[in-house]
Amino acid sequence: MKILINRSAITKIQAAVIAIIILVAVVVGVYFYITTQGPQPGPGPTPTPTARVVRVGNAWPIYLDPAVGQDFASQRAQVNVYDPLVWPEPNGTISPWVAESWSISANGLVYTFKIRQGIKFHTGRILTAYDVAFSMNRCLTIGVGYGGFLWSPFVQSAYAINNTHVQFTLKKTFGPFLASLIRLFIVDRQEIMAHIKTPGPYGDFGDYATDWMLTHDAGSGPYKVKEIKLQDYVHVEKFEDYWAGGFAENAPTEVIFLPTAPIPSTQRTMMLLKQLEVSDQWQSQEWLDDMDAQPGISKKSQPCAAEYYYMLNTKRPPLDDVHVRKALAYCFDYETAMETIYPRFTQARSCLPMSLPGAIDCQIYSYNLTKATEELQKSKYAANISEYTIEFHVMPEVPERMRDAMLLASEAAKIGINIQLVSTPWLQYIEIMSNPDTCPHITCMAISAYFPDAAFMLYTKYHSSSAGHVDQGEWLLDPTLDAMIEDALGTLEESARLQKVAQIQEYIMEICPTIFIYDWYIVEAVQDYVYIPSFEDPSQAIPVEGYSTICRTWSVTPP
Amino acid sequence: MRLSTYIAKRAVYIIFSLIGLSILVFVLARVLPGDPARMAAGERAPEWVVEQLRKQLKLDRPLYEQYFYWVTNLLRGDLGYSIVSRRSVTVDVLEYLPASLELIGLAAIFQITGALILGAIAGYFSYKWPDNLLRIFSYIGVSIPAFVVGILLQLIFAWWLKIFPAQGVLSPGVSRPPRVTGMYTIDSLIAGRFDTFLDVLWHMVLPALALSIGSMMQDARIIRSGMVENKDKEYILLARSQGMPERLVMFKYLFKPSIIPAVTVMGLDAAALLANAFLVETVYYWPGFSKLGITLMLNKDLNAIVALVLVIGIIYAIANVIVDVIVAYLDPRIRFVETGE
Numbered sequence: 012m013k014i015l016i017n018r019s020a021i022t023k024i025q026a027a028v029i030a031i032i033i034l035v036a037v038v039v040g041v042y043f044y045i046t047t048q049g050p051q052p053g054p055g056p057t058p059t060p061t062a063r064v065v066r067v068g069n070a071w072p073i074y075l076d077p078a079v080g081q082d083f084a085s086q087r088a089q090v091n092v093y094d095p096l097v098w099p100e101p102n103g104t105i106s107p108w109v110a111e112s113w114s115i116s117a118n119g120l121v122y123t124f125k126i127r128q129g130i131k132f133h134t135g136r137i138l139t140a141y142d143v144a145f146s147m148n149r150c151l152t153i154g155v156g157y158g159g160f161l162w163s164p165f166v167q168s169a170y171a172i173n174n175t176h177v178q179f180t181l182k183k184t185f186g187p188f189l190a191s192l193i194r195l196f197i198v199d200r201q202e203i204m205a206h207i208k209t210p211g212p213y214g215d216f217g218d219y220a221t222d223w224m225l226t227h228d229a230g231s232g233p234y235k236v237k238e239i240k241l242q243d244y245v246h247v248e249k250f251e252d253y254w255a256g257g258f259a260e261n262a263p264t265e266v267i268f269l270p271t272a273p274i275p276s277t278q279r280t281m282m283l284l285k286q287l288e289v290s291d292q293w294q295s296q297e298w299l300d301d302m303d304a305q306p307g308i309s310k311k312s313q314p315c316a317a318e319y320y321y322m323l324n325t326k327r328p329p330l331d332d333v334h335v336r337k338a339l340a341y342c343f344d345y346e347t348a349m350e351t352i353y354p355r356f357t358q359a360r361s362c363l364p365m366s367l368p369g370a371i372d373c374q375i376y377s378y379n380l381t382k383a384t385e386e387l388q389k390s391k392y393a394a395n396i397s398e399y400t401i402e403f404h405v406m407p408e409v410p411e412r413m414r415d416a417m418l419l420a421s422e423a424a425k426i427g428i429n430i431q432l433v434s435t436p437w438l439q440y441i442e443i444m445s446n447p448d449t450c451p452h453i454t455c456m457a458i459s460a461y462f463p464d465a466a467f468m469l470y471t472k473y474h475s476s477s478a479g480h481v482d483q484g485e486w487l488l489d490p491t492l493d494a495m496i497e498d499a500l501g502t503l504e505e506s507a508r509l510q511k512v513a514q515i516q517e518y519i520m521e522i523c524p525t526i527f528i529y530d531w532y533i534v535e536a537v538q539d540y541v542y543i544p545s546f547e548d549p550s551q552a553i554p555v556e557g558y559s560t561i562c563r564t565w566s567v568t569p570p
Numbered sequence: 571m572r573l574s575t576y577i578a579k580r581a582v583y584i585i586f587s588l589i590g591l592s593i594l595v596f597v598l599a600r601v602l603p604g605d606p607a608r609m610a611a612g613e614r615a616p617e618w619v620v621e622q623l624r625k626q627l628k629l630d631r632p633l634y635e636q637y638f639y640w641v642t643n644l645l646r647g648d649l650g651y652s653i654v655s656r657r658s659v660t661v662d663v664l665e666y667l668p669a670s671l672e673l674i675g676l677a678a679i680f681q682i683t684g685a686l687i688l689g690a691i692a693g694y695f696s697y698k699w700p701d702n703l704l705r706i707f708s709y710i711g712v713s714i715p716a717f718v719v720g721i722l723l724q725l726i727f728a729w730w731l732k733i734f735p736a737q738g739v740l741s742p743g744v745s746r747p748p749r750v751t752g753m754y755t756i757d758s759l760i761a762g763r764f765d766t767f768l769d770v771l772w773h774m775v776l777p778a779l780a781l782s783i784g785s786m787m788q789d790a791r792i793i794r795s796g797m798v799e800n801k802d803k804e805y806i807l808l809a810r811s812q813g814m815p816e817r818l819v820m821f822k823y824l825f826k827p828s829i830i831p832a833v834t835v836m837g838l839d840a841a842a843l844l845a846n847a848f849l850v851e852t853v854y855y856w857p858g859f860s861k862l863g864i865t866l867m868l869n870k871d872l873n874a875i876v877a878l879v880l881v882i883g884i885i886y887a888i889a890n891v892i893v894d895v896i897v898a899y900l901d902p903r904i905r906f907v908e909t910g911e
Contacts, residue, residue: 072654072655072865074656079656081614154611154615154616154619154622155610155611155612155623159611159612159615159618159619160612160614160616163616225655240857241655241665242666242861242862242865274721274849274853276725276853277737277853277854280725280737281736283729284728284729286737438602438609439603441605441608442603442604471614480613482614
């Protein structure tokens with residue numbers, strides 16, 4: 012037994028020595044391996060070592076195909092890869108871009124565009140009027156992007172007269188048509204045709220190359236696709252033959268759009284480790300303040316034509332009474348909300364964001380419980396308002412909104428209006444809003460202008476054709492308002508159209524279908540070594556979704 | 571019953587389970603709120619576009635007909651069209667599943683080896699300080715969700731100590747190996763790039779650890795309980811009284827029978843790692859199947875949701891069979907009980 016124990020003891024010592032040697036070797040090996048690595052690695056693709064890279068936080072999915080993507084995440088990438096027919100200026104006017112000039116027929120139904128010569132697609136082909144007509148027809152046929160809701164109600168046909176001229180014929184006069192063309196991104200017709208798959212849902216055009224366009228581009232913009240890995244990143248690189256130039260001296264040579272939204276802590280770590288240059292715009296005030304306090308990172312903002320609304324369902328009692336709606340509008344403590352919850356935004360002054368040309372300051376509601384009580388007394392529900400429970404549905408995906416909803420509920424309770432807060436996920440939100448009977452009393456939503464035109468934003472927000480969509484939880488169905496909006500939309504002359512837009516804003520303010528909370532700003536955390544002109548000088552900001560991210564104007568000087 | 575007969579019988583059970591699962595998930599996915607055609611077309615799309623999509627996706631057909639189409643396509647290897655990625659779900663599964671599998675593979679190794687070592691230590695030193703310490707860590711490990719552990723590990727090891735990367739699969743300057751299996755580690759070895767292999771492993775450590783800690787602690791507790799229970803059994807006393815070396819008693823007579831209950835749980839826990847990886851993959855920016863799953867579910871991507879659950883179900887079923895076989899191998903009584911022999 013003794014011998015056994017001794018043998019065992021020797022074996023144990025030997026084993027322990029071997030184990031220690033192996034452990035030390037592993038630790039030393041790992042240490043050297045780690046210390047010989049370069050800078051902190053990051054998610055996404057591997058950029059070219061000599062590249063000036065900017066990694067931009069974004070949401071996913073990103074549909075780079077201009078006939079499909081119409082959300083912020085997609086547009087942010089699209090404006091860097093494609094060229095629009097016309098270009099929006101910071102002051103809301105429209106400038107020539109792919110279209111060098113244009114003429115409009117006297118009846119406002121025929122638009123003829125002269126196409127700029129010498130624009131090269133990323134493939135090296137020359138952009139012609141045939142590509143422009145093809146791009147519009149593709150959008151109209153596919154229908155899921157802007158083609159469906161923006162152009163199909165108005166555009167009769169699009170055809171190329173020759174290589175340099177394209178003509179659009181409208182079904183009816185549409186004053187903002189020219190401005191809407193900032194969303195018409197031109198695709199390389201031959202490239203698309205070379206990649207269609209048949210059979211597909213679009214007849215002779217098969218799938219219209221929608222499958223191929225998921226991971227490729229057919230554009231002529233300042234950046235071209237290097238690699239797209241769905242759900243992971245969109246990696247683009249500078250297009251050296253870009254016709255318009257305009258690259259800043261230290262403009263990024265590569266841009267990577269990374270989906271970062273779901274976990275704030277992940278995005279925080281990425282910013283701190285300098286794995287992300289520009290954050291996404293969906294972070295809370297606390298997150299942004301925290302980032303701003305970090306060395307080398309700043310919180311930046313620029314205007315965006317979007318507004319946050321409380322939409323009051325005018326078809327559900329007691330909100331079918333304008334006085335109850337007005338009472339609620341007077342109940343909301345706007346100043347407290349802006350100071351404590353949303354200091355990064357500005358209080359709304361109209362039913363349109365003030366950065367949209369044509370918006371007028373017509374806000375007539377402020378926090379005033381005396382007036383709220385007076386309005387309530389005028390309503391037919393004055394005697395029995397306590398019998399009603401007003402449901403206010405808030406999306407849990409945006410936790411901040413529960414705070415301002417609670418603010419309204421607590422103030423409304425002071426005048427006897429009972430508001431019950433209900434947490435409703437986004438998917439259910441879309442479903443219940445589609446019917447006036449299931450649409451809650453109050454829903455809240457931030458809505459942006461699709462292009463810089465006030466009349467069209469009023470159309471998508473308040474026209475009866477919008478009822479049932481997430482843009483309109485008010486279910487107004489007001490023939491008077493419809494007629495006013497249609498009249499404004501059909502007015503070609505801009506100043507006349509804006510005059511009508513002003514009257515509509517005052518009318519809406521008076522019937523109070525909505526409580527107007529704040530004008531949206533794009534607020535993001537940015538590394539100090541990235542210079543973004545539209546953040547530094549708001550007068551250079553183009554307040555339209557997507558156009559806030561013109562990467563060729565940025566400068567990158569990594570430390 | 572012979573082991574091969576036993577395995578065949580289990581395989582038949584699996585087929586029926588998967589058919590049942592597919593019907594259940596297919597129906598459940600379709601009663602969730604939200605119109606998938608509307609989601610696919612966009613909130614502002616006109617009704618004709620939504621209708622067109624509804625027909626294209628066959629959502630205008632009765633439920634049983636939809637299921638029939640789905641099964642027919644499934645037998646051809648087509649899991650249907652994803653409204654989010656806008657391509658075949660089969661392509662998405664093939665693209666993203668391998669990365670998840672290698673992550674949960676490493677997590678399973680951590681989980682099983684960690685559980686065996688910690689469980690054995692706690693069981694051997696029962697009611698002493700190593701056991702008490704493990705008990706405290708077990709409660710913490712089991713009660714904290716994997717994604718919270720992930721964030722904590724990220725904070726400590728990536729941000730403060732800077733010894734592991736915070737996210738991603740590869741370091742800057744390291745290019746992706748040519749895709750063969752879709753698993754970064756295997757593809758690196760196939761390409762003969764050992765440095766890339768090490769780099770991927772280095773990136774996998776934190777997410778795999780975050781994924782494995784909860785089940786590792788739970789399994790360790792089960793092993794420890796088994797050992798404590800068996801420790802005072804007569805055959806152990808007999809072995810010790812006969813002067814058998816303690817190492818032999820410990821590993822051959824005490825440890826082996828004590829891990830049988832834990833093997834079942836460990837196997838199922840390992841399979842469940844894929845389902846648990848949803849948020850961990852998001853936190854670590856791991857380009858896997860689970861990260862994709864979150865987006866698909868939030869967008870009510872019917873075909874993709876069904877495919878996702880089915881894939882997890884298949885992995886679970888396979889793990890179940892493997893566990894049954896191992897247990898039957900370790901303890902032949904189980905095979906005989908099934909047939910009443």
